[in-house]
Every structure is written in C-alpha cells, then in structure tokens.
Amino acid sequence: MSVKTLLDPQVKSHFLKLSQAEVVSHLLTVQDGLTKYSENPAIVPPRTKVFTPRGDTMHMFMPVVDDVYCGVKTLGFNASSGLGFVGAITVLDPHTGLPRGVVDAKQVTGIRTALSSHIGLYKVKDKFADISKLHVTVFGTGLQAFWHSFVCAKIFSDKEIQLNVVYRSNKLNDEELLQSCSNVKTVNYVKGNSDQVADLCNNSHVIFGTLPTTDPSIFKRFFKESTHISFTYIGLIGSYQPHMHECDVELVSLFQEQGAKIIVDSKEHSLLEAGELITPGVEPSELIEIGQLESASDVKIEASIGSRSITLSKVVGLAIMDIVSAKKFVEDFE
Known part of the structure; x- marks a missing residue:
C-alpha cells in the first residue's frame, strides 16, 4: 500500500x-x-x-x-x-x-480546530431554524478565523451569513471565502478598539474568538438583558496559557452561578491551559467534554442574561x- x-x-x-x-x-x-x-x-x-x-x-x-x-x-x-x-x-x-x-x-490544524468548536454549535443548530440571516462575529483574521468563518457558512448554507470581523491591523483573506461560500455576501470589518464591538456581540447569533490575547475581548456586559437575539453561541479557541483570557471572568462566572456547563474538548487540558477557566476557579464538574455531548443530552449548557441564553465552548486542542x-x-x- x-x-x-x-x-x-x-x-x-x-x-x-x-x-x-x-x-x-x-x-x-x-x-x-x-x-x-x-x-x-x-x-x-x-x-x-x-x-x-x-x-x-x-x-x-x-x-x-x-x-x-x-x-x-x-x-x-x-x-x-x-x-x-x-x-x-x-x-x-x-x-x-x-x-x-x-x-x-x-x-x-486550522480546520480541525474550527470543526471542533462547531460541534457544540451543530448540536444546537435548530435554535436558528427560523432565522434566515445569521449574524456571525469573528475576533481575529488569521488561519483560525478564516476556517471558522468557512465552516460556519457551510454548516448554515441555507442561510445568509452576515459576517463581522473584529481585527487589529490586517484584514481577513476574504476573497477565497466569498468565492467558496455564496451565502456570505459581504464582510464587515470593525477595529478591536471600536465602540461598535459591544453592539456587534450583542446582535450576534454566533461569536468566535480566535485571538491569543492576555486581556479579554468579549465581556459579559456586551450582552444586554433586553434583546431581539434569543440565543448566542460563543466558541473560543485563541488562548492556550493560564495568563490568557478571551472573555472576562464575569461571563464564565455566569455559567458557574446558574449551573450551566461550559463545553470543552478536554477537562484536564482546558483547566491547565485556558486562563478564562483557570482564573475564576472552574471545576471539572462545571464542564462537559465535546465527546460527552451525545450521551448527555439532558445536561444544561445554556446560561441566561435576561431573555437571551448563551452557550460557551472552549477548545485548547488535542492530538x-x-x-x-x-x-x-x-x-x-x-
């Protein structure tokens, strides 16, 4: 052979x-x-x-x-x-x-990470069944951001994708994305330090964080109690060390307080590498692994802010x- x-x-x-x-x-x-x-x-x-x-x-x-x-x-x-x-x-x-x-x-590596952080989203995709236009916000413009945008557009190929990209300096290589995904009509770019970021997140159905940042980019305060968005899925893959945080402690604590589990690829590895989980002292019992989702369909994976529910996924990567x-x-x- x-x-x-x-x-x-x-x-x-x-x-x-x-x-x-x-x-x-x-x-x-x-x-x-x-x-x-x-x-x-x-x-x-x-x-x-x-x-x-x-x-x-x-x-x-x-x-x-x-x-x-x-x-x-x-x-x-x-x-x-x-x-x-x-x-x-x-x-x-x-x-x-x-x-x-x-x-x-x-x-x-870029593709498998995007696929992994979409598994939780694929499980709850029916929440968007009645939505014709999906608002997706991606933090970052590198390889991971590209493949997350692509996989999301493909999974929801029956919907128009309004893609928002939060960037620092370089923009996403969107030409290939637009050619490959006909349901992505345009890409809206917003600087990371812009006041628009909070509104983008508040009005998003799906948010992906792909930046290896020390300080959070996504905050609980972005999500208003009164909103027309009933559900938001947040997938984080950028941070990989204990001092790194893609979202703030308050957002993670929301899940702890409400007894909603955070989706991870590995309880062991995420609690060694993901700063946003380590800092607030998340316990293994407060997590559910991607590999357990099918056998634990009754597990609560949504936390609420007013009328909106949120599912949070964190992937650190496994061989x-x-x-x-x-x-x-x-x-x-x-």
Whole structure:
C-alpha cells in the first residue's frame, strides 16, 4: 500500500470545495474521535518536547494510539527561521503500524480546530431554524478565523451569513471565502478598539474568538438583558496559557452561578491551559467534554442574561483531533 502525502495547498484546496454534507461529515468524524478520547483519555499519551543539542530548535511529538485512530503529530519551532511552528501529521494503520499518510500540519490544524468548536454549535443548530440571516462575529483574521468563518457558512448554507470581523491591523483573506461560500455576501470589518464591538456581540447569533490575547475581548456586559437575539453561541479557541483570557471572568462566572456547563474538548487540558477557566476557579464538574455531548443530552449548557441564553465552548486542542482529521483527508484522496 502506497503512503499518501498531502501538502498544505492540497488540503486547503480540497476542503474549500466540499459541500455542506461533506463538511458535516468531517465534523462528525472529529466528534467521533473526541468521543473516543472522553471514553478513554489514555489514547492520547503525554506529548514530548525536546530541544536539539544546539538548543535553538524545539520539537514536539504528540502521539495517539487507538484501535481506529493512530498516529503522531510533530511540530518544530526555531525562532530565527521565521517559519513559526511547522510540522506534519503521520497517520498509521492501528493494526499493523504501517504508515497510511503524511499530511502537512498547518491547514489541518486550522480546520480541525474550527470543526471542533462547531460541534457544540451543530448540536444546537435548530435554535436558528427560523432565522434566515445569521449574524456571525469573528475576533481575529488569521488561519483560525478564516476556517471558522468557512465552516460556519457551510454548516448554515441555507442561510445568509452576515459576517463581522473584529481585527487589529490586517484584514481577513476574504476573497477565497466569498468565492467558496455564496451565502456570505459581504464582510464587515470593525477595529478591536471600536465602540461598535459591544453592539456587534450583542446582535450576534454566533461569536468566535480566535485571538491569543492576555486581556479579554468579549465581556459579559456586551450582552444586554433586553434583546431581539434569543440565543448566542460563543466558541473560543485563541488562548492556550493560564495568563490568557478571551472573555472576562464575569461571563464564565455566569455559567458557574446558574449551573450551566461550559463545553470543552478536554477537562484536564482546558483547566491547565485556558486562563478564562483557570482564573475564576472552574471545576471539572462545571464542564462537559465535546465527546460527552451525545450521551448527555439532558445536561444544561445554556446560561441566561435576561431573555437571551448563551452557550460557551472552549477548545485548547488535542492530538486526537489532528489524527482524526488527517486520516479523513487521506481517505478523501484515496
């Protein structure tokens, strides 16, 4: 059996051409992997971080060992290279150990993160059944922001998407987005320090945070008690260290006070890495993993501010997401 090699341009071009049903298929595949993780976290062993003898390059090895999904994601970083984090995902046959494919990591990482933070949204998508125009606000303009915008537009392909992008300096690469998603008519850009940000959030059905910020960008006070928006889904993926916060403590505390669970990919990892959960002292019992959503349909995942209810999701990233997505891409090309 030949080993399939997929480079970033191939991954991007392929995913941009997928239909709504095909994007949902990728999403459900990631959900399956996260369900396996929730059932048995041991399938994701601890990652290894080592430096080359000269000490200028760091390498990370992130394995997954499961009966269905098996492989390793590798990342390297050298500050002087100017390349940022680069790496690959090796997909292995779990029964023989033979390699099935090697996939560039950059695009897959962006796609699998977007798919993961949409799983909770896909679960509650019927809340928007009677809405013809979905107001979506994305914080950030990088790779993660692009794929979150794309996946959202594809999942809600039957609705017009009013896309608002909150940015610092560079704007989103929206040309490819507009070409691939006919339901996104225009993109509205707003500076992060603008007074308009609060109103954008208050009038949004869906909000995504993709910025690795120390200080919050999304505040509880943005959401007024009296509003025509009855439900808002917030997905956060930008922060990945204890001192980082994408939303304020007050928004997270709202869920704690009302006994509503926050959706995460991993209770263990999110409480080690997500500052917005660590600072207010969120306990594991106050979280529900993405992989538990299907088996816990009666769990409360909405907090209320006046007449509006809010669901909050926080994804920090797991190697199982990479292996699952890379395997799906390899199968798409076989």
